[in-house]
Amino acid sequence: MEKITVIVPCYNEEDAIDYFYEEINRVMTEMENIDFELLFINDGSKDCTLDKIKEYAKKNQHVKYISFSRNFGKESAIYAGLEKSTGNYVCMMDADLQDPPMLLPKMLKIIKEEGYDSVATRRVTRKGESPIRSLFARLFYRIMNRISDTELMDGARDYRLMTRQFVNTLLDMREYNRFSKGLFGWIGFDTKWIEFENMERVAGETKWSFWKLLLYSIEGIVAFSTIPLTIVSILGMFMLVIAFIFIIFIVVKTLVYGDPVSGWPSLVCIITLIGGIQIFCVGILGQYLSKAYLETKKRPIYIVKDTNIDEKNQNVCKI
CATH class of the missing domain: 3.90.550.10 (Spore Coat Polysaccharide Biosynthesis Protein SpsA; Chain A)
Structure with a gap:
């Protein structure tokens, strides 16, 4: 049977x-x-x-x-x-x-x-x-x-x-x-x-709260896709290009107009933005690293x- x-x-x-x-x-x-x-x-x-x-x-x-x-x-x-x-x-x-x-x-x-x-x-x-x-x-x-x-x-x-x-x-x-x-x-x-x-x-x-479902969805993305790592790499290259453009802009502005002390609020915003992006990227890398760490424990x-x-x-x- x-x-x-x-x-x-x-x-x-x-x-x-x-x-x-x-x-x-x-x-x-x-x-x-x-x-x-x-x-x-x-x-x-x-x-x-x-x-x-x-x-x-x-x-x-x-x-x-x-x-x-x-x-x-x-x-x-x-x-x-x-x-x-x-x-x-x-x-x-x-x-x-x-x-x-x-x-x-x-x-x-x-x-x-x-x-x-x-x-x-x-x-x-x-x-x-x-x-x-x-x-x-x-x-x-x-x-x-x-x-x-x-x-x-x-x-x-x-x-x-x-x-x-x-x-x-x-x-x-x-x-x-x-x-x-x-x-x-x-x-x-x-x-x-x-x-x-x-x-x-x-x-x-139900035992599935919104927060638990969110964590479960992140688990699925990390388990079956490496696209977030690719996005991090592309984002890093993009920010690098932006930084070079700003460097050139600052150098030209200094040579033409001198170097007045101004624009510190915008500078703080830019630093905060870049810092936030970096922490976000480190967080994505940390998700993949943590999964590999748990796998190596063989629990x-x-x-x-x-x-x-x-x-x-x-x-x-x-x-």
């Missing part, structure tokens, strides 16, 4: 997880010819999320869980789920029901009948989001698609169904600084996109504190 591993990253989802469990159980029951592994990744939750997951595991042998020693972030949770998955197919979805489980049968049918390596989902609307957040999200995708060789789909969700070959390829990339949306596109393979209307959270509040992507997965008897389905 074919098997699907459903990976569900969870961080403080005690209000939503019961609704999710009820809905995914309904879908699993409908797909009666498929064996399921429901793999919850507790990413250092501070509420009762883990307690509820353990209750599910007691009642349902298909429920597995991994609990981190602290909050490592969603990217680490995704990698842990991929690494411990055992199914022929692997699916990722959020516990807040913004990723409709009802699409799963359709996604599996596409992979089996049309020969795709993965089926991904994207939102065609951003209903429920603030206009500012939607604006910056669209701007991010436009910038990324212009400066990176990896194509990112606007409105793409992490919700997707993948073949074992697709998953194994992702696992071969053990980089510490992970940006899954970029990795999905970078490895290639044939992917079909399913569009759906934006779904609001069934309960609880684990996540640390497991508690799990009900039996490593000795874990049989991963082959390609």
Whole structure:
């Protein structure tokens, strides 16, 4: 019997997880010819999320869980789920029901009948989001698609169904600084996109603040493009040319009109401008340097504190 591993990253989802469990159980029951592994990744939750997951595991042998020693972030949770998955197919979805489980049968049918390596989902609307957040999200995708060789789909969700070959390829990339949306596109393979209307959270509040999303977008830009470094180099050359022009202008002015003491306010503005540009450029260089520094440490992507997965008897389905 074919098997699907459903990976569900969870961080403080005690209000939503019961609704999710009820809905995914309904879908699993409908797909009666498929064996399921429901793999919850507790990413250092501070509420009762883990307690509820353990209750599910007691009642349902298909429920597995991994609990981190602290909050490592969603990217680490995704990698842990991929690494411990055992199914022929692997699916990722959020516990807040913004990723409709009802699409799963359709996604599996596409992979089996049309020969795709993965089926991904994207939102065609951003209903429920603030206009500012939607604006910056669209701007991010436009910038990324212009400066990176990896194509990112606007409105793409992490919700997707993948073949074992697709998953194994992702696992071969053990980089510490992970940006899954970029990795999905970078490895290639044939992917079909399913569009759906934006779904609001069934309960609880989003854990992605505007600041966290901004930092995540910077992570993606640094991980999949070196264009910012090129921009810094061009900017430096431009400022050098401007400086030479000013030097020539000052020399000519001094020879013709003498050297009156004037213009110090404009001089202060110019120095401040150049200083700000230099600090900005150093900051960009620092972002790339910091990522390389973290990679050289070879720290684990996540640390497991508690799990009900039996490593000795874990049989991963082959390609």
